[in-house]
Amino acid sequence: MNYFVKRDIQEYGPYTLAELQRYVASGNVLLTDLCHSEGMSEWVSVSQVIGNIPVPAAIPVVTTGAGPAAMYPPPPALHWGIAVLLGILTCGVFGWIWGLVQAAWMKKVDPASKAIIYYGIAVALFVVTFTVAIAEGQSKSGLSAVFNLAGAIVWLVASFSLRSSIEEHFTTAEPLPTGMNLSGVMTFFFNVYYFQYHFTQINEMKKRAGN
Numbered sequence: 001m002n003y004f005v006k007r008d009i010q011e012y013g014p015y016t017l018a019e020l021q022r023y024v025a026s027g028n029v030l031l032t033d034l035c036h037s038e039g040m041s042e043w044v045s046v047s048q049v050i051g052n053i054p055v056p057a058a059i060p061v062v063t064t065g066a067g068p069a070a071m072y073p074p075p076p077a078l079h080w081g082i083a084v085l086l087g088i089l090t091c092g093v094f095g096w097i098w099g100l101v102q103a104a105w106m107k108k109v110d111p112a113s114k115a116i117i118y119y120g121i122a123v124a125l126f127v128v129t130f131t132v133a134i135a136e137g138q139s140k141s142g143l144s145a146v147f148n149l150a151g152a153i154v155w156l157v158a159s160f161s162l163r164s165s166i167e168e169h170f171t172t173a174e175p176l177p178t179g180m181n182l183s184g185v186m187t188f189f190f191n192v193y194y195f196q197y198h199f200t201q202i203n204e205m206k207k208r209a210g211n
Helices: 015-025 045-049 080-089 093-107 114-135 143-173 184-210
Strands: 002-007 010-016 032-036
Touching: 002 015, 002 080, 010 015, 032 045, 080 093, 080 184, 093 114, 093 143, 093 184, 114 143, 143 184
Parallel strands: none
Antiparallel strands: 002 010, 002 032
């Protein structure tokens, strides 16, 4: 039997009972969330569905002097609305910085991620663009436009690389009840701010689960 989970106005699923138990054990689904299946006439709390069925224990964490080995740092916590405002006020410069911050977090949770390298190259190209534009003065040689185009291309490569890493992380290492499927169109146009919107939601969900 498959189950659907409802939180506020959002509906997720379907999940098998085993998946539902696993999400409860990980804290991604709360016992106070609502649950429904084909054999049920109305939504009930997840706690009523789980009932006396044992919830699988979380995987034991091996600890070292540095702390729990399986703990992942939370995504950057700046609210997405503030990130957008700062991006507007700084004419996009904040977006460069925050892209590096997001990629640095991804590198911590997934050392294989290459996004921070691409973002670093893109930012360097943008800086070169301004430097060359100042040096060109009135000459209008077009060299600055070439650097700017190269930076924009590398930035998109970085954004889609980060998108792939985010999707994989929140599907496997820290699975979300909703899964993680980021829009390619939104990534193309809004990348850093779009990612931060999802990070804000994830951090709020983690806070609710910890209360």
